[in-house]
Amino acid sequence: LAALLIVAARSSAGVSLYTVAGDAAGLTRTALSTMDQTRRQAKLEFSSTPATLLGAEGKGWDILSTVLDLSAIGLAAEQVGGAQFVLEMAVQYAKDRVQFGRPIGSFQAIKHKCADMLLEVESAKSAAYYGLWCASEMNEELPSVASLAKAYCSEAYFHATAENIQIHGGIGFTWEHPAHLYFKRAKSSELLFGDPTYHRELLAQRIGI
Numbered sequence: 001l002a003a004l005l006i007v008a009a010r011s012s013a014g015v016s017l018y019t020v021a022g023d024a025a026g027l028t029r030t031a032l033s034t035m036d037q038t039r040r041q042a043k044l045e046f047s048s049t050p051a052t053l054l055g056a057e058g059k060g061w062d063i064l065s066t067v068l069d070l071s072a073i074g075l076a077a078e079q080v081g082g083a084q085f086v087l088e089m090a091v092q093y094a095k096d097r098v099q100f101g102r103p104i105g106s107f108q109a110i111k112h113k114c115a116d117m118l119l120e121v122e123s124a125k126s127a128a129y130y131g132l133w134c135a136s137e138m139n140e141e142l143p144s145v146a147s148l149a150k151a152y153c154s155e156a157y158f159h160a161t162a163e164n165i166q167i168h169g170g171i172g173f174t175w176e177h178p179a180h181l182y183f184k185r186a187k188s189s190e191l192l193f194g195d196p197t198y199h200r201e202l203l204a205q206r207i208g209i
Contacts (some may be wrong), residue, residue: 072147131145151199
């Protein structure tokens with residue numbers, strides 16, 4: 001468990017950031033049941049909990065906004081890695097699984113799925129890589145590119161995991177096969193820090209559309 005929490009709170013002065021000790025009085029943590037078993041989540045509740053102001057009062061939103069953009073880009077990079085892995089998993093299974101006397105990867109429908117996955121994964125890589133460059137340079141395009149990368153990579157990862165299950169057929173739906181773990185991770189990642197619809201709207205605002 002975290003020994004120190006950074007919490008955002010709104011007052012008449014605006015949004016401020018505060019630090020709260022992990023064992024502070026009045027702090028309650030409640031574990032949440034989630035679809036994604038690979039990412040634990042909890043609900044934090046504060047009741048007259050002591051906190052220390054971090055930075056200037058009412059000046060927390062700019063910092064928080066930048067942190068969220070950096071987090072979105074970091075998550076987009078993770079999504080690209082996951083999408084690449086399930087693409088490789090699907091292609092390997094398509095080569096190994098034999099049906100009607102030939103590998104299922106030789107059938108046009110499976111070829112199309114794998115080709116579409118590859119196009120989306122490669123496009124997602126470009127978005128994530130550019131986002132990472134903007135983050136490393138703190139480029140002025142960071143906010144807009146963060147939303148672009150998060151929106152595109154979220155959908156690419158989720159679609160790749162769904163198609164991976166379809167290519168695997170019946171075994172892909174079973175609890176014993178890891179395909180469902182990637183599918184659930186993709187869905188939780190899609191929602192984390194804002195879903196694709198939210199980020200497309202945010203991107204439009206940020207570029208002045």
